[in-house]
Amino acid sequence: MSIKVKLDQFEGPLDLLLQLIEDQQLDITAVSLAAVTEQFLIYIKGLEQKNPMLLGDFLLIAAKLLVIKSKALLPQLVLDAEEEDAAFDLTQRLLTYKKFKEAAKLLKRLDLKRRQSWIRESESDRITFLPDPSITPQLLAQSLKKVAEELKEIIKLPKQIMAEVMSISEKIAHIQKLISDKIQTSLSELIKESKNKTEVIVTFLALLELIKQRTLTVEQNEMFSDIIIKRTAAS
Amino acid sequence: MDINKLKSQILSIIFVSGKPVSLKELMETLDADEESLKKAVSELVSDNQHSGIVILALRDKLQLVSNPENSSQVKKFLSLELREKLTDAALETLAVVTYKQPVSKAEIENIRGVNSQYILRQLLIRGLIEKTESPSDRRVQLYKTTLEFMQHLGIKDMSELPDFEELTKHIQLSNPETNEN
Numbered sequence: 001m002s003i004k005v006k007l008d009q010f011e012g013p014l015d016l017l018l019q020l021i022e023d024q025q026l027d028i029t030a031v032s033l034a035a036v037t038e039q040f041l042i043y044i045k046g047l048e049q050k051n052p053m054l055l056g057d058f059l060l061i062a063a064k065l066l067v068i069k070s071k072a073l074l075p076q077l078v079l080d081a082e083e084e085d086a087a088f089d090l091t092q093r094l095l096t097y098k099k100f101k102e103a104a105k106l107l108k109r110l111d112l113k114r115r116q117s118w119i120r121e122s123e124s125d126r127i128t129f130l131p132d133p134s135i136t137p138q139l140l141a142q143s144l145k146k147v148a149e150e151l152k153e154i155i156k157l158p159k160q161i162m163a164e165v166m167s168i169s170e171k172i173a174h175i176q177k178l179i180s181d182k183i184q185t186s187l188s189e190l191i192k193e194s195k196n197k198t199e200v201i202v203t204f205l206a207l208l209e210l211i212k213q214r215t216l217t218v219e220q221n222e223m224f225s226d227i228i229i230k231r232t233a234a235s
Numbered sequence: 236m237d238i239n240k241l242k243s244q245i246l247s248i249i250f251v252s253g254k255p256v257s258l259k260e261l262m263e264t265l266d267a268d269e270e271s272l273k274k275a276v277s278e279l280v281s282d283n284q285h286s287g288i289v290i291l292a293l294r295d296k297l298q299l300v301s302n303p304e305n306s307s308q309v310k311k312f313l314s315l316e317l318r319e320k321l322t323d324a325a326l327e328t329l330a331v332v333t334y335k336q337p338v339s340k341a342e343i344e345n346i347r348g349v350n351s352q353y354i355l356r357q358l359l360i361r362g363l364i365e366k367t368e369s370p371s372d373r374r375v376q377l378y379k380t381t382l383e384f385m386q387h388l389g390i391k392d393m394s395e396l397p398d399f400e401e402l403t404k405h406i407q408l409s410n411p412e413t414n415e416n
Contacts, residue, residue: 011324012349028408057349091408093348099403100346103330104323106402107388111321115389117289117300118309120253 012054013061014097016043021094028094030087034072037065064090166199171206179216179231187218187227241267241275242282249290249299255382258295280392289391291382298382303389318361318387325363328354329380332364334399337377339369363387 010016018028020039026032044058067087071077079087178185187207194200207229210216219228244265249256261272276297280290287305291298301309310317321329328351331343344351355378358364362383369375390396 011327012347014348054349061348095406095408096346097348099406100330100334101327102403102406103334103399104326106397107326107330107333108321110388110390111326113389114317115303115306116317117303117306117386117389118313119298119300
């Protein structure tokens, strides 16, 4: 699926969401939000690489969208009151946001008129630099050096080594490569190389994603027996 | 005191002051109570709408500025540049501050759905907004628009700005255009 929206074009997740809904000429409802969830997530994927600073704000809204989408797909799904509120106030927030965008347009029209006013130039406000007569350039340079030395201490931040973590997408690539070499493998085989519990979980999630994408199929002969992983015949 | 005399005295004082003058300062200088001062100020503002010099009144501050209608002539005479245009992020944030003031950063971010620390700092530096301590909670800073904001956008009186409800009444959950068919 392709997505036309460009990065940097949006002021934030609400702006993007509003645009997605309006592009499809939908009303601001939970149903429309469920309909554009996929596109929103695709956008986030691009954001991850280009502007991770903004990711948090987008993920927060994405989580709410996923709740709304789940509810739309599974009407019998029971949400607790907090989840329900968090998800469904989104339509109200979008409406409020849209109103302020309208107000921003008004300010923009005023700004574009380029009509400005100025205060009277006041002589007394002029800032002048009157150095002590004993100051020399050498003295100034020395002082500056001293300040720089002191700053060095301040900016020396404690360092922490980050533990290496394998991401789901890395794991997916790894499994894909493995399965193209081997045709068939098993879950116990995959997990054997995991270094810790997190990696086992990541492996399992990667597997689920590949099954969803219909790249792999899995078989299990009886309960708790090993899961056999095969390439999908068509691929 | 005769209101015309009071108006004349206020005008003289704000003329000689380079900085904005507060109502409090006027009250200390002039022999007048707050109510008659406020009345005189609001008359001065409306009397001078078409003069070359207009009076900006914001909250309790007063300032004389050139009429924004004469923007291009003044600019030419002083050979200065107009203030830089505002970005969309700045306009969006200013819109929230304008219609919600005094407003906290948390509230601004809730409406915009995005971290606004950086843009607020830029607006503060440009003098378009100012922050004050919240009277109910000293840890919270509240943002307001300034006299500089009015000068930038050529607003002579904040009451020129349309009411928020009026401005946005056509914005609803469902889009009337798509509902017609």
